[in-house]
Amino acid sequence: MSTPPNTEHILTLDCPESPGIVHAVSRFLLDHGSDIIDNHQFGDRRDGHFFMRVHFAASGGENDTQALRDDFTAVAAPFAMRWQLEPVSTRRRVLVMVSRYGHCLNDLLFRTRSGDLPIDVVAVVSNHRDHEELVTWHGVPFFHVPVTAATKPRAETRLMEIVDSLDVDLVVLARYMQVLSDDLCGRLAGRMINIHHSFLPSFKGAKPYHQAHERGVKLVGATAHYVTADLDEGPIIAQEVIAVDHSHTPDDLAAIGRDAESAALARAVRWHCEDRVFVQGRRTVVLR
Ligand SMILES: Nc1nc2c(c(=O)[nH]1)N[C@@H](CN(C=O)c1ccc(C(=O)N[C@@H](CCC(=O)O)C(=O)O)cc1)CN2
Numbered sequence: 001m002s003t004p005p006n007t008e009h010i011l012t013l014d015c016p017e018s019p020g021i022v023h024a025v026s027r028f029l030l031d032h033g034s035d036i037i038d039n040h041q042f043g044d045r046r047d048g049h050f051f052m053r054v055h056f057a058a059s060g061g062e063n064d065t066q067a068l069r070d071d072f073t074a075v076a077a078p079f080a081m082r083w084q085l086e087p088v089s090t091r092r093r094v095l096v097m098v099s100r101y102g103h104c105l106n107d108l109l110f111r112t113r114s115g116d117l118p119i120d121v122v123a124v125v126s127n128h129r130d131h132e133e134l135v136t137w138h139g140v141p142f143f144h145v146p147v148t149a150a151t152k153p154r155a156e157t158r159l160m161e162i163v164d165s166l167d168v169d170l171v172v173l174a175r176y177m178q179v180l181s182d183d184l185c186g187r188l189a190g191r192m193i194n195i196h197h198s199f200l201p202s203f204k205g206a207k208p209y210h211q212a213h214e215r216g217v218k219l220v221g222a223t224a225h226y227v228t229a230d231l232d233e234g235p236i237i238a239q240e241v242i243a244v245d246h247s248h249t250p251d252d253l254a255a256i257g258r259d260a261e262s263a264a265l266a267r268a269v270r271w272h273c274e275d276r277v278f279v280q281g282r283r284t285v286v287l288r
Pocket of ligand 1: 173176177178179180181182185194195196197205206226227228229230231232233234
């Protein structure tokens with residue numbers, strides 16, 4: 001008899017702390033003939049909330065994922081779990097937005113092409129045409145959506161048309177330099193990531209490297225965070241810092257900082273697409 005295929009899945013859940021959560025999950029996996037490959041959990045004692053991410057191999061094929069979901073519903077209900085169960089093979093559909101600075105876009109496109117990031121960049125949207133040739137070379141659809149104060153609502157409507165038509169899972173602001181409306185932030189809550197070019201909460205807003213130079217910092221940094229209506233205030237996902245010194249000009253700091261920006265953004269995109277990030281109020285829990 002041939003051995004049925006093992007399909008790897010990721011089960012993520014969070015819920016109010018309660019006795020028996022781990023037992024209920026492990027019992028479910030045992031009852032479904034699954035092997036646990038990797039398991040991370042965190043119980044936040046401050047606010048009594050529990051987080052869990054289980055990587056497991058189920059005995060059935062991919063078409064049994066819905067059966068697993070149907071059965072897990074009864075496990076989740078008594079604990080009021082928020083949960084998700086996805087095959088590891090699911091590739092998230094990502095739309096990248098960029099303005100003039102293209103280093104983060106270039107890094108994401110390269111990491112995707114090389115297989116380092118297991119995502120599909122399904123579109124790039126920009127308010128400028130500077131990076132159209134690079135995007136087209138990668139075989140990715142490029143959408144030029146110009147923005148002015150007067151046309152911003154129409155530009156955001158066009159963006160959502162593209163997001164919906166391409167079934168986008170995640171929007172990544174790769175140095176996209178336009179403030180997005182409260183409405184758009186609400187519609188993409190939890191699935192839009194921005195890279196801010198400073199080690200937040202230091203140096204919010206415009207020209208953070210000039211602010212940092214004025215302050216005489218010895219580290220520059222970058223912060224990848226979920227986008228909310230409050231500029232640069234969204235839950236932080238990943239950060240990166242690089243040492244600098246008194247000899248560096250603001251332009252030097254910006255050049256040095258570009259590596260930190262690309263590294264922090266790629267890490268945040270990876271963790272989000274691997275279902276490792278949980279938003280808890282103004283913070284995140286990252287199970288890695
Ligand atoms: N609602 C939000 N929108 C955006 C966020 C956010 O957190 N919430 N992050 C920014 C990125 N960003 C800093 O990282 C940033 C981008 C743009 C501006 C800004 O003042 N833009 C001006 C236009 C500037 C220009 O045309 O060059 C504006 O929108 O009027 C500040 C911070 C992305 N959006």
